[in-house]
Amino acid sequence: MPAPVTEIINTGTELMLGSILNSHQQWLCRELTQVGFLVSRQTAVPDAGADIRQAVSEALQRSDLIITTGGLGPTSDDRTRELIADLLGRKLMENAQARSNIEQFFAVRAKPAPRSTFVQALAPEGAVVLQNAHGTAPGLAIQVLPPQSSRPQGSWLIMLPGPPRELHPMFRNQVVPLLRRQFPDAPPFTCSVLRTTGLGESYLEEMVAPQLELFVARGLEVGYCARVGEVELRLSSSVPGGSELVQEAEAVARQVLGDWIYATGDDSLETSLVRLLTAREWTLALAESCTGGYIANKITNVPGASAVFLSGVVSYANEAKQKFLGVSHATLETHGAVSRATAEEMARGIRERTGADFAAAVSGIAGPSGGTEEKPVGTVFIGIASGEDVVVHHRTNRYDRETFKFVTAQQTMEMLRRAVLKRKEASA
Amino acid sequence: MPAPVTEIINTGTELMLGSILNSHQQWLCRELTQVGFLVSRQTAVPDAGADIRQAVSEALQRSDLIITTGGLGPTSDDRTRELIADLLGRKLMENAQARSNIEQFFAVRAKPAPRSTFVQALAPEGAVVLQNAHGTAPGLAIQVLPPQSSRPQGSWLIMLPGPPRELHPMFRNQVVPLLRRQFPDAPPFTCSVLRTTGLGESYLEEMVAPQLELFVARGLEVGYCARVGEVELRLSSSVPGGSELVQEAEAVARQVLGDWIYATGDDSLETSLVRLLTAREWTLALAESCTGGYIANKITNVPGASAVFLSGVVSYANEAKQKFLGVSHATLETHGAVSRATAEEMARGIRERTGADFAAAVSGIAGPSGGTEEKPVGTVFIGIASGEDVVVHHRTNRYDRETFKFVTAQQTMEMLRRAVLKRKEASA
Numbered sequence: 013m014p015a016p017v018t019e020i021i022n023t024g025t026e027l028m029l030g031s032i033l034n035s036h037q038q039w040l041c042r043e044l045t046q047v048g049f050l051v052s053r054q055t056a057v058p059d060a061g062a063d064i065r066q067a068v069s070e071a072l073q074r075s076d077l078i079i080t081t082g083g084l085g086p087t088s089d090d091r092t093r094e095l096i097a098d099l100l101g102r103k104l105m106e107n108a109q110a111r112s113n114i115e116q117f118f119a120v121r122a123k124p125a126p127r128s129t130f131v132q133a134l135a136p137e138g139a140v141v142l143q144n145a146h147g148t149a150p151g152l153a154i155q156v157l158p159p160q161s162s163r164p165q166g167s168w169l170i171m172l173p174g175p176p177r178e179l180h181p182m183f184r185n186q187v188v189p190l191l192r193r194q195f196p197d198a199p200p201f202t203c204s205v206l207r208t209t210g211l212g213e214s215y216l217e218e219m220v221a222p223q224l225e226l227f228v229a230r231g232l233e234v235g236y237c238a239r240v241g242e243v244e245l246r247l248s249s250s251v252p253g254g255s256e257l258v259q260e261a262e263a264v265a266r267q268v269l270g271d272w273i274y275a276t277g278d279d280s281l282e283t284s285l286v287r288l289l290t291a292r293e294w295t296l297a298l299a300e301s302c303t304g305g306y307i308a309n310k311i312t313n314v315p316g317a318s319a320v321f322l323s324g325v326v327s328y329a330n331e332a333k334q335k336f337l338g339v340s341h342a343t344l345e346t347h348g349a350v351s352r353a354t355a356e357e358m359a360r361g362i363r364e365r366t367g368a369d370f371a372a373a374v375s376g377i378a379g380p381s382g383g384t385e386e387k388p389v390g391t392v393f394i395g396i397a398s399g400e401d402v403v404v405h406h407r408t409n410r411y412d413r414e415t416f417k418f419v420t421a422q423q424t425m426e427m428l429r430r431a432v433l434k435r436k437e438a439s440a
Numbered sequence: 441m442p443a444p445v446t447e448i449i450n451t452g453t454e455l456m457l458g459s460i461l462n463s464h465q466q467w468l469c470r471e472l473t474q475v476g477f478l479v480s481r482q483t484a485v486p487d488a489g490a491d492i493r494q495a496v497s498e499a500l501q502r503s504d505l506i507i508t509t510g511g512l513g514p515t516s517d518d519r520t521r522e523l524i525a526d527l528l529g530r531k532l533m534e535n536a537q538a539r540s541n542i543e544q545f546f547a548v549r550a551k552p553a554p555r556s557t558f559v560q561a562l563a564p565e566g567a568v569v570l571q572n573a574h575g576t577a578p579g580l581a582i583q584v585l586p587p588q589s590s591r592p593q594g595s596w597l598i599m600l601p602g603p604p605r606e607l608h609p610m611f612r613n614q615v616v617p618l619l620r621r622q623f624p625d626a627p628p629f630t631c632s633v634l635r636t637t638g639l640g641e642s643y644l645e646e647m648v649a650p651q652l653e654l655f656v657a658r659g660l661e662v663g664y665c666a667r668v669g670e671v672e673l674r675l676s677s678s679v680p681g682g683s684e685l686v687q688e689a690e691a692v693a694r695q696v697l698g699d700w701i702y703a704t705g706d707d708s709l710e711t712s713l714v715r716l717l718t719a720r721e722w723t724l725a726l727a728e729s730c731t732g733g734y735i736a737n738k739i740t741n742v743p744g745a746s747a748v749f750l751s752g753v754v755s756y757a758n759e760a761k762q763k764f765l766g767v768s769h770a771t772l773e774t775h776g777a778v779s780r781a782t783a784e785e786m787a788r789g790i791r792e793r794t795g796a797d798f799a800a801a802v803s804g805i806a807g808p809s810g811g812t813e814e815k816p817v818g819t820v821f822i823g824i825a826s827g828e829d830v831v832v833h834h835r836t837n838r839y840d841r842e843t844f845k846f847v848t849a850q851q852t853m854e855m856l857r858r859a860v861l862k863r864k865e866a867s868a
Contacts, residue, residue: 056482089643217554218556237454304740305736323753324758325752326751417737
């Protein structure tokens with residue numbers, strides 16, 4: 013059986029205006045990939061009726077599985093439920109369980125239920141109602157048979173609420189089991205992602221492509237994705253025996269790329285750093301100026317970071333650099349806050365005060381203002397302390413403010429990762 | 441002349457696998473809205489040839505302006521250029537300027553140019569070549585006339601490179617002027633967004649909808665977008681006189697919603713807080729435990745934050761709470777790190793040590809582990825210091841780790857905003 017053709021439709025005028033980021037797309041694509049459904053199209057349309065209708069009609073021509081998000085709420089611009097019932101010619105009927113859930117939702121919060129909220133208890137005839145454990149709008153799953161669907165087995169149309177904390181558990185707890193029941197023969201898809209930093213996209217391809225040619229002939233797909241400061245190499249296959257094929261190809265790529273690979277799969281640099289430190293029971297502290305807490309935030313996003321991360325200081329003002337980190341007044345006067353000497357004293361200061369095994373300190377000019385001819389916007393000094401030793405690196409990251417923080421954080425974490433690897437080798 | 445029908449096509453298998461977030465969609469939608477082009481559909485497809493071809497063919501049936509991103513790079517999975525040339529039956533020819541830019545790009549970096557890179561200098565016959573000031577792949581703009589386009593005036597198909605730091609300046613400096621020349625009669629679109637926090641979506645609609653009915657009859661569109669901890673009210677219009685209509689409706693909505701509105705447009709809570717503090721020349725300091733630097737990072741994302749933000753301490757370990765903030769050993773022993781007493785001492789400690797006018801301290805349990813029966817995951821104490829006074833708020837934010845940080849940060853910044861407003865009134 014060929015893989016089910018899968019697509020996602022996100023509705024919401026706010027998406028089309030750019031008011032919000034479409035994080036559903038990424039989340040659903042990733043979750044679907046993990047259970048063997050490869051998304052081949054994702055569409056976003058405004059709340060307006062005609063657009064949703066057209067997008068769903070088109071999807072019923074070509075896809076076995078269609079997942080929509082949004083438009084199930086209580087307000088007048090939430091129209092997905094009604095439009096789909098109309099498109100499929102099904103009556104909307106009240107679902108008793110959904111109604112009672114809504115009543116309970118408001119009772120628990122000791123608030124009166126607004127009348128408009130009960131529209132959310134309506135479901136098109138024949139729909140599977142996916143109760144919402146974290147909100148008021150249930151999800152709806154409808155099997156659409158030919159000729160309303162052009163697919164030989166018909167299509168499954170699954171409508172999910174927009175808020176992530178309602179969507180996520182509903183997808184994992186209710187949609188995934190339904191998919192396993194309805195698509196028992198979906199073939200496995202194997203994908204391996206190697207994340208590298210420090211190499212350009214063309215160079216990476218020149219290094220690995222010749223080594224992977226034979227695998228490609230056997231059904232391997234190779235993808236490259238360049239982002240600021242990193243390139244991802246993606247090896248995937250959906251042919252029979254694809255899992256072994258990907259595994260073999262990955263081994264070859266690993267040999268070619270070696271230390272350029274900082275993580276695999278969805279692991280981030282911060283996850284890989286926290287994991288390295290945890291394994292050795294080593295600790296980390298941070299002193300951040302221009303990154304403003306960005307690195308500490310990244311590190312503490314990793315569950316279990318508290319075992320290795322002791323403390324961070326966001327020393328924006330010069331007084332904070334002196335008070336919390338012991339940077340000397342003389343250094344600040346002579347060299348300035350953005351300097352090799354200050355970064356070094358910051359790294360040493362935070363390490364001594366916390367007793368951490370490793371520390372990083374960052375001082376630079378994020379912009380948009382504050383640059384000078386000698387130290388233009390983007391200038392940054394990164395101090396890395398490994399025990400008593402401090403090494404300061406100088407970089408120029410000319411980007412907008414948020415990208416500057418991101419790039420500087422990636423560089424800092426990569427320097428820390430290399431420092432940890434080095435000490436690990438030395439102590440082995 | 442009716443508004444040009446506009447759509448966006450993002451290409452990239454990594455989007456379909458969920459490896460990356462489609463930030464182009466939001467960015468382009470927002471930029472296009474600002475210059476009067478309302479996006480009515482956004483599609484993402486894998487790099488595979490058939491999908492890109494089909495998406496572009498469909499778009500040529502219905503849209504006046506089509507913008508694609510991605511697939512213009514040098515590697516074998518970058519196929520947009522070639523596929524579109526093939527679809528339109530145009531020859532690919534080398535563009536001398538693009539070739540010389542690529543040569544220069546590598547010369548400046550003192551690196552040899554990989555052979556594969558020069559495929560990026562190819563352009564379909566008749567295309568406007570948009571030179572890339574920040575990378576090697578130029579953009580391409582092609583006027584597609586009927587019958588290849590089903591639109592009476594034909595369609596403009598504009599292909600842009602994927603990396604944001606190449607895409608953004610190319611769009612602003614080259615695409616926008618081209619659009620103004622080619623679509624001189626695009627009607628204005630006016631949109632105003634009021635951002636509220638503390639009200640549910642249904643309540644907000646019940647409050648404002650009756651007051652806006654008359655405006656809706658005159659051509660106002662009203663949208664509601666609920667997110668964790670906030671609801672956005674969107675007032676827009678594209679009828680003649682729409683700008684005044686939106687303005688009048690906004691005045692009414694402001695009167696109804698009052699202080700529930702924390703910002704307008706794209707302004708974030710942190711921007712509105714920094715602005716309030718800057719206007720009074722008041723300063724801020726932070727002591728974060730469970731939010732791990734998230735709030736400091738948000739605040740320092742605002743350009744000019746350095747005028748008001750003095751310092752933050754990310755006191756993850758108990759030792760850090762004692763050393764940097766002066767929380768007493770006895771308090772930690774008796775009440776624990778996650779407690780009203782600790783949050784209060786943290787707030788007082790950071791304020792005294794920095795001399796800031798306002799301070800916030802956060803201590804809680806982000807999870808997934810670390811909860812107890814008495815203090816479950818999601819428990820958080822937020823201390824707000826306004827001068828000598830400290831008020832501690834208790835919240836239970838049961839979410840995943842990153843959402844917990846986000847929600848807690850929003851609550852903290854909203855409490856700070858209210859504290860600043862209160863002191864402002866008192867001192868007025």
